[in-house]
Amino acid sequence: MPARNILALCLAALCLSCSRWDLGLEIPFVATWNGEPLTCDSADPALTDLRFYVSNPQLVTAEGKARDIGFTVEMPWQNDVVALVDLEDGKGACQNGTAELATQVVGVTRAGEYNTLRFTVGVPFRLNHSNPLTASPPLDDPDMHWHWRSGYKFLSAGVRTASDGFWIHVGSTGCEGTVGNITGCRFPNRIEVELKGFVPGESQVAVDLAKLTSGVDLSDGMATDCSSGPAEEACDAPFRAFGIDFATGRQDGEQSVFSLR
Amino acid sequence: MNRLTGSLAVIAGLLGLGLWLWLQDTGWRWDLPDDLPPPQVPADNPMHWAKVELGRWLFYDTRLSGNKTMSCASCHIQALAFTDGKPRSIGSTGEVHPRSSMSLVNVAYASRLDWANPLLDRLEDQALTPLLGDNPVEMGLGGHEDRVTELLREERYSQLVTRAFPNDADPHSLLNAVRAIASFVRTITSFDSPYDRYLAGEAGAISDSAVRGMELFFSERLECFHCHGGFNFTDSTTHVNTRIERVGYHNTGLYNLDGNGAYPSDNTGLFDMTGERRDMGRFKAPTLRNIAVTAPYMHDGSVATLDDVIAHYQRGGRRLDDGPYAGDGRLSPFKSEFVTGFELSDDERADLVAFLESLTDESLLNAPDLANPFAQ
Numbered sequence: 001m002p003a004r005n006i007l008a009l010c011l012a013a014l015c016l017s018c019s020r021w022d023l024g025l026e027i028p029f030v031a032t033w034n035g036e037p038l039t040c041d042s043a044d045p046a047l048t049d050l051r052f053y054v055s056n057p058q059l060v061t062a063e064g065k066a067r068d069i070g071f072t073v074e075m076p077w078q079n080d081v082v083a084l085v086d087l088e089d090g091k092g093a094c095q096n097g098t099a100e101l102a103t104q105v106v107g108v109t110r111a112g113e114y115n116t117l118r119f120t121v122g123v124p125f126r127l128n129h130s131n132p133l134t135a136s137p138p139l140d141d142p143d144m145h146w147h148w149r150s151g152y153k154f155l156s157a158g159v160r161t162a163s164d165g166f167w168i169h170v171g172s173t174g175c176e177g178t179v180g181n182i183t184g185c186r187f188p189n190r191i192e193v194e195l196k197g198f199v200p201g202e203s204q205v206a207v208d209l210a211k212l213t214s215g216v217d218l219s220d221g222m223a224t225d226c227s228s229g230p231a232e233e234a235c236d237a238p239f240r241a242f243g244i245d246f247a248t249g250r251q252d253g254e255q256s257v258f259s260l261r
Numbered sequence: 262m263n264r265l266t267g268s269l270a271v272i273a274g275l276l277g278l279g280l281w282l283w284l285q286d287t288g289w290r291w292d293l294p295d296d297l298p299p300p301q302v303p304a305d306n307p308m309h310w311a312k313v314e315l316g317r318w319l320f321y322d323t324r325l326s327g328n329k330t331m332s333c334a335s336c337h338i339q340a341l342a343f344t345d346g347k348p349r350s351i352g353s354t355g356e357v358h359p360r361s362s363m364s365l366v367n368v369a370y371a372s373r374l375d376w377a378n379p380l381l382d383r384l385e386d387q388a389l390t391p392l393l394g395d396n397p398v399e400m401g402l403g404g405h406e407d408r409v410t411e412l413l414r415e416e417r418y419s420q421l422v423t424r425a426f427p428n429d430a431d432p433h434s435l436l437n438a439v440r441a442i443a444s445f446v447r448t449i450t451s452f453d454s455p456y457d458r459y460l461a462g463e464a465g466a467i468s469d470s471a472v473r474g475m476e477l478f479f480s481e482r483l484e485c486f487h488c489h490g491g492f493n494f495t496d497s498t499t500h501v502n503t504r505i506e507r508v509g510y511h512n513t514g515l516y517n518l519d520g521n522g523a524y525p526s527d528n529t530g531l532f533d534m535t536g537e538r539r540d541m542g543r544f545k546a547p548t549l550r551n552i553a554v555t556a557p558y559m560h561d562g563s564v565a566t567l568d569d570v571i572a573h574y575q576r577g578g579r580r581l582d583d584g585p586y587a588g589d590g591r592l593s594p595f596k597s598e599f600v601t602g603f604e605l606s607d608d609e610r611a612d613l614v615a616f617l618e619s620l621t622d623e624s625l626l627n628a629p630d631l632a633n634p635f636a637q
Contacts, residue, residue: 178381178383
């Protein structure tokens with residue numbers, strides 16, 4: 001067989017393997033309030049902010065076999081490690097937001113029968129202490145960086161009701177070392193999400209702010225905020241909703257904020 | 262000409278050329294007392310006169326705040342030793358900061374920055390918080406970062422940018438603006454107070470009362486120098502010859518809200534960064550240089566005068582009888598072992614204040630090269 005034919009066969013095999021092994025994924029995210037879509041223009045409550053970093057995405061088969069999803073590079077929203085989801089459009093109650101939206105993460109994995117989606121809300125430690133003035137997108141947004149704590153806000157969210165409000169910034173705290181040489185953080189505060197019943201191409205991930213604020217008094221007229229600082233009592237309930245024990249900064253239960261729809 | 266003289270001529274020529282180049286382009290020379298080592302400077306941001314001058318303009322430029330109402334100098338006023346005279350600083354949007362503006366004097370020698378941030382040891386990193394921080398909003402530049410690029414392209418700045426960052430492909434960046442501001446702030450040094458002149462041998466530079474106050478300050482009875490020690494009157498000091506870096510944070514017994522040492526929740530000091538209970542209420546000892554012009558005192562500006570500060574330490578902690586912060590700080594379990602209280606007569610207190618006033622450096626408060634260039 002001439003060498004040219006062998007080459008053609010090989011190329012054909014390679015293409016076959018592409019179609020057989022690769023599953024392209026576009027995973028949409030939507031903000032909700034008790035299951036109903038929530039936007040910056042919603043009446044009561046209104047979204048005031050919802051941005052978060054997604055990393056370590058995986059799909060899991062019925063047999064429990066986990067496969068990594070590789071992010072495709074989609075500048076400026078995602079590099080191959082971390083994606084920024086931005087569900088605020090700067091309108092209405094989202095006063096300090098931006099018009100640009102990033103409503104999905106995009107990736108690829110091996111073809112297969114999957115029924116569970118996993119991901120982490122957070123920036124991996126090795127990238128979390130980058131300088132936002134020199135980091136590449138999506139880690140170059142100074143608004144998503146905690147300059148004095150060193151590291152990114154993994155999640156920045158808020159709602160406003162007619163007479164009350166709530167906002168939360170989640171990120172690693174209790175970090176040690178110095179900026180540029182951070183050696184570790186006592187309270188990692190990364191949110192691990194596992195969503196069963198995921199159907200590629202059909203399922204959306206809902207982020208329900210009513211679940212997030214279920215333990216927060218949104219009727220006392222006293223705006224509540226949580227910025228992940230130690231002993232901030234206002235953080236206990238929302239962190240519980242993320243499945244995190246706020247006293248340790250580690251996940252010890254199921255999160256209830258993210259679900260499929 | 263034989264070979265030896267030829268070689269000597271070449272060597273002399275090279276030396277001359279080297280000397281000429283050195284004089285032309287050292288970029289920066291510190292103006293410091295002879296016996297004082299220069300401060301540490303990050304390797305990626307060496308000092309250069311053009312950078313310092315650019316930084317001075319930027320330090321005083323209100324366009325670095327979101328609503329163009331305030332500059333770095335709004336909270337760091339030269340005549341007040343680069344503090345703002347307020348108990349707590351107020352940001353560009355009116356938000357009140359939990360803390361009092363820190364003096365920038367000799368901050369180049371600080372081993373850590375801010376009142377209680379163990380992570381920050383470079384001004385280049387620290388500057389991002391007042392510029393971009395949103396909780397609280399200080400200058401509120403977040404979302405307006407592009408304005409910095411426009412600013413640096415303006416004629417006044419672009420020539421300095423070219424001199425300061427000659428090898429940078431993209432020199433009109435926020436990163437370089439921050440580098441320039443940090444370089445300028447490193448030049449805010451103060452070592453020419455009457456006390457310094459007294460140490461240098463000028464016997465009449467400070468009053469007899471101040472000399473007695475100096476002896477009290479450095480006594481084991483008062484213990485002031487344990488935290489406010491060294492040439493910069495703070496134990497968090499570093500310089501190019503530092504071998505072992507020292508950082509000190511101290512609870513001075515200002516608050517004891519719950520009998521267990523709690524501080525007001527928006528101002529817990531080092532605890533806010535580490536989450537360790539033992540760090541409750543621990544703050545950095547600020548430099549005492551120019552302390553007489555930086556009232557009110559403490560991290561939250563809650564002590565009005567130097568007399569009151571001394572009374573606080575004399576008692577070994579502050580007792581507040583009413584209000585939300587009531588409690589006896591003297592009984593705090595987290596209090597520093599150096600804050601135990603002491604006996605002090607009225608005359609001795611006056612002597613101690615006279616000594617602290619002898620640390621005021623008029624040349625710093627009036628230095629033209631640290632002043633607002635827009636007004637010159």
